[in-house]
Amino acid sequence: MTLTIPHQQRLPLAIAALGFLFLGLFLLYPLFNVFGASVLDGDGEKFTFANYVKILGRPFYRGAVANTLMIGVAATITTIVISVPFAFALARLPVPGKAAIVALAAMPLVLPSFVSAYAIVLLLGRAGVVTQWLNSWGIGFGSIYGAGGIVLVYTLTLYPYVLLPTMAGFKAVDVSIEEAAQSLGSSPRRTLWTVTLPIVVPSILAGGLLVFIETLENFGVPFVLAEDMPIFAVEAFKLFVGETAPNPSSAGVLGVLLILMTSLVLLIQRRFLANRRFATGARSAPPILKVGPGLRIAATVYCWSVVLLALVPFFAIVVLSFMEFRGPVLHPNFSTANFTALFERSTRPLLNTLMFATLAAIGVTLIGVPIAYVVTRLRSGLAAVLDVIATLPFAVAGTVLAIGFVVSFNSGWLILTGGPFIMVLAYTVRKIPFAVRSSSGILHQIDPSLEEASISLGRSPLQTFARILVPLMLGGIMSGFVLTWVTIASELSATVVLYSGQWRTLTVVMFQALEGGGGGIATAAASTLIVVTLVPIALLYRLIRRYELAA
Amino acid sequence: MTGIVIEGVTRTFGTVRAVDGVNLTVGEGEFFTLLGPSGCGKTTLLRMIAGFCELDEGQIRFGTKRIDTLPAHTRDIGMVFQNYAVFPNLTVAGNVAYGLKARKVTAAEVARRVEEALSLVQLGGYGERWPHQLSGGQLQRVAIARALVIRPQVLLFDEPLSNLDARLRVSMRAEIRELQKSLGITAIYVTHDQEEAMSVSDRIALMQSGRLEQVGAPAEIYRQPASRFAAEFMGTTNLLEPKALGLSGAGRVSLRPEALRLDAEAPAGWPRLSGTVAHVEILGPITRFDVRLADGSVIRVASLDEPHRTLATGAQVTLAYDPARVTVLA
């Protein structure tokens, strides 16, 4: 026995080695340093849990844990309560305009959630347009600052995470299962509760856990809405860049705790949901139910209301950005002054946003697609490990990863802070899990014998990858590229930790304008961001449509 | 065009010995078939030759050249897959040209050879079609043209017909055999269908649990099976204790149903057996019937249809068998 590497495994192994190198350097090493900062004493020499004791001993931070979890649970419950009937209506009830509803319902996933939060402040905040209008009629309502407002924004922006898989779940229930239940004497209503819903529960929970993780990691929404309420990701940020005394060890403690929480949720999902998928092998999709006009109208109104309500804040921001602001105060006159103010100072933020998103999306594609290839094609424990590591960024809040980047690349042999690359690298690492997930989804559907056919015809594994796999994956890679691009363009949580000097992005401009009370510039930056997000998505839609028509 | 030598080849997956010490020599231009039940290791052995599966032990040579250490894409093999594996992103012509382009053949030569290969598999003029516009049989022809056009040293087929319907299978297997013979390329063909194996092969290797059970010409394995497994896998047979036929010895003997006839239709010199008819099936060209002998054992008989013969369940019959066609099994 010799220890030579089999020929057909050389390419995947080479890619795996590069993948481990990249993720090791730009994911594990920074995370290790966050951990290191959290367990070292003030001089950075002795191992100690004192930082943990100190942080967790303070009611303020215990409150942050409690608030974050409570808000996460509440938002998960509200998204599920809203989305399950919605999904059922889309899958099984006669609702007009379903295709449009589904397309619109997916929008909040790509639009920046903190923009929605900011719009809520402009509409319903203390000096909000709606608030003032209602006050003039003598009507008042509770404050939208704090937990209530945060949960509201999370619900409006995250519900598609539950809606889309649940709808797919309802559609995947084989009719014959429901028919079997009814032929056994179960009424349609009882069948829904005892047969259909239980089959869909894993999809609902999977979506719900995604929502929960998103709420734990989110920085922008609580930053806009929490005010005095301590929230984890925000406090980690404040501790790290704190104006008075930056405190990496305390920030590290919060970072580690946050990673522990999200990883725990992910583990729960893997352990309990992976095996809980009820494959019903749906051959015939369930029929649209016949219902009375009352229920039909109710379902239609409900679906359209949720979809439109979730988009109202974005629409409002665009409208408001064309109005006159004096400081944070709004005057109902049409004006393009906000945009002039935004771009007069510099067009750099816009250009930076476009450039960073493009570079990082290219990076994500170039790294994520080959990793997906290894994960799906290499039968080895190594592939499983790579898969886990490539999924890890999903459990790491942008703030925490960025803190790790600063701690790791601020000095020493590789100095990246203060430049643009550290931002591009952070974005790349953050979005790799999405590229790996979507590409391996496509690769699972490509028969490996196509690759073997190409190799046996004389093309090396590398040529086969480029000539057969890449063309076959192209549609998926392109959609993935656009979605990655769009989400990077509105990335906030890592950006605010990593930006410096001239490398501000649109999100940073918004963030600074919010801090400084410059409502006009903030709305202009937000609208620009919305346009920057929607244009590529619209182009992608058209491209896909044309592609489908041609095929 | 080369012979293939397989020496002491072994491969284990976990505890499964997928291929277990196989020795084989395939002659130049021979149509050689690996036949056996599901999971016996046929595909694994074929994929070792193609270079998609590592050997634990042993070696494989094309002529005198050892190839099991070469990367798959340098082995110069044409392979035809069970699911066609036609590239969906290329036209029919693009698929067939794929291996030629890898070999840096000039454009004019590529065009000429693609057209030639397509007409060889009766797909002349289909070059500009897309794979999704073709039927299963046409896709398999594209796959065959694609494998032939590179003029490989060796052609490998892994159950190429199993996704086609029964009629097409029969006509395609004749075509494959004819093509292989006219081009003279050494071929190894994998199937679990013994009729298909017998119709196309020069020689067959019958496999079971990773080992070679018997190697020989189709008629030889059918008529002189070396083991009970070989006798049963190659077709319906009667496995009897020797004393049921009035013979001595231990073990079992195999007697094919067509070696038995009714008393009136058999030559005088054949030994006789008598019993009652237990079951009759008239299948058209042949009639199958079961006869229960005095000792209770049931013997299966097959004979060509005879218009004047009447056979009813429960009737007393006398059978005769050809003593030359009794095979004693080890």
Ligand SMILES: Nc1ncnc2c1ncn2[C@@H]1O[C@H](COP(=O)(O)OP(=O)(O)OP(=O)(O)O)[C@@H](O)[C@H]1O
């Ligand atoms: N990559 C693999 N990993 C683990 N076990 C394998 C692998 N490939 C084959 N085996 C096992 O090796 C044995 C032989 O498999 P092989 O595919 O060669 O059988 P086969 O004769 O081609 O069967 P079939 O007629 O069903 O195609 C089987 O028990 C199979 O489960």
Ligand SMILES: [Mg+2]
């Ligand atoms: Mg097989």
